[in-house]
Amino acid sequence: LMISLSALWSETPIATLKWSCVILGTTTVSAYIGKQYQWQDLYRILCWVGAGLTILSLVKNTKHGKGWQGILGHANQLGGAMALISTLWIWQAVNNPKQRWFSLGIAGASLLLLQNANSAGAKVQVVVLISLLIYLKFVKSLSSKWAFLAVVLFLLLVSIAAILITENLETIVVDTLGKDMTFTGRRPLWEMLWKQEIKSHLWLGHGYHSFWQPWRGLDDPGNDVVMPNGWKAPHAHNGFVEILLELGLVGFVLFILSFFTTLARAVLYFSQSKQPESVLPIILLTFLILPNLTLSRLLEVGDVWCYYIISVVRLSLDTRGMTFNDNQRKESCEPLKSQYESSPEEDS
Numbered sequence: 001l002m003i004s005l006s007a008l009w010s011e012t013p014i015a016t017l018k019w020s021c022v023i024l025g026t027t028t029v030s031a032y033i034g035k036q037y038q039w040q041d042l043y044r045i046l047c048w049v050g051a052g053l054t055i056l057s058l059v060k061n062t063k064h065g066k067g068w069q070g071i072l073g074h075a076n077q078l079g080g081a082m083a084l085i086s087t088l089w090i091w092q093a094v095n096n097p098k099q100r101w102f103s104l105g106i107a108g109a110s111l112l113l114l115q116n117a118n119s120a121g122a123k124v125q126v127v128v129l130i131s132l133l134i135y136l137k138f139v140k141s142l143s144s145k146w147a148f149l150a151v152v153l154f155l156l157l158v159s160i161a162a163i164l165i166t167e168n169l170e171t172i173v174v175d176t177l178g179k180d181m182t183f184t185g186r187r188p189l190w191e192m193l194w195k196q197e198i199k200s201h202l203w204l205g206h207g208y209h210s211f212w213q214p215w216r217g218l219d220d221p222g223n224d225v226v227m228p229n230g231w232k233a234p235h236a237h238n239g240f241v242e243i244l245l246e247l248g249l250v251g252f253v254l255f256i257l258s259f260f261t262t263l264a265r266a267v268l269y270f271s272q273s274k275q276p277e278s279v280l281p282i283i284l285l286t287f288l289i290l291p292n293l294t295l296s297r298l299l300e301v302g303d304v305w306c307y308y309i310i311s312v313v314r315l316s317l318d319t320r321g322m323t324f325n326d327n328q329r330k331e332s333c334e335p336l337k338s339q340y341e342s343s344p345e346e347d348s
Helices: 002-008 013-036 039-059 075-095 097-117 120-139 144-167 169-174 183-201 214-219 239-272 276-289 303-318 326-340
Strands: none
Touching: 002 013, 002 239, 013 303, 039 075, 039 097, 039 276, 039 303, 075 097, 075 120, 075 276, 097 120, 120 144, 120 276, 144 239, 144 276, 183 239, 239 276, 239 303, 276 303
16 A cells, blocks of 8 residues: 555656556465465475476576576576575475485575575575574474564574675675775665655655666666765665665554564464474565565565565464464463363263
8 A cells, every 4th residue: 555655756656656556466466375375385386486496597507797597687586596495495305204305406406506696695594594494493392472582583683694794795704904894885875875865755755666767867866876986876775775765664664563463473373383384484584584684675576575475464364363372371271171171980
């Protein structure tokens, strides 16, 4: 709704309306998929689609820029996709011994593509996602409330670490003299966007897809975002800053409320489900955060937005009637239940 209404205050309302229709159409299809398929089905679909993407990218290992891009448009996209795919197949190998070697083979091929994509962010993502799987094994024993706090703490810590490691990987590995901790130009970019562009449209933003418009030539609002070294930014290099830029503080708050509500439902479902696929919603939500710390993919029409909408819809159905006190209620009812249950001999 916020994206659609932003056409009312956009400088290019027709363009904003067109982009709004595209993302609303994508959202509708994603919501239908989330409604029709259970997590077990969604897990299998993602695994096999990922296997197909891996095989096709190995066949067409086109190199563009810094590394392989496979059948995708950029090396960073390939690296991010392989981080998720390898994690899903590793989890499949753990929970399905009969297909362990096949699963590990697909995971290995995905990791090979990730390595050749030469994306520092993707390498951080795969380490975080695999660490998350291990971490969730310990979180499973906690109550729903404590599990939610544990997952939020994990996401907070890995988000900070991911930014520091990704943006200073060259410093860490090569120890380049004179390089400081300025997020390789991103932090100054975010500061410039906040002071020059976001504060001037603080509450509602510029409108969806109404700021970075190179097709407008000299009228492009993004022309003013030029770093001191002359580099012109093509986007905000952060999905959350992009929301502030396009939808303002109102849109940012709405998204944060939506995200944490969905995360709470994901943890609730994970805590009260015995299916191995119950980790998938938390993995997808973590995968949503990580790329958007350094790239602007959150509100783009693509896999990240589709995963988010599927998670929102599916979890809203699966957690209907669940509460964070369910586990405690079950535990408190056990003594009462045993007190009133009697053996057949006692009954007779």
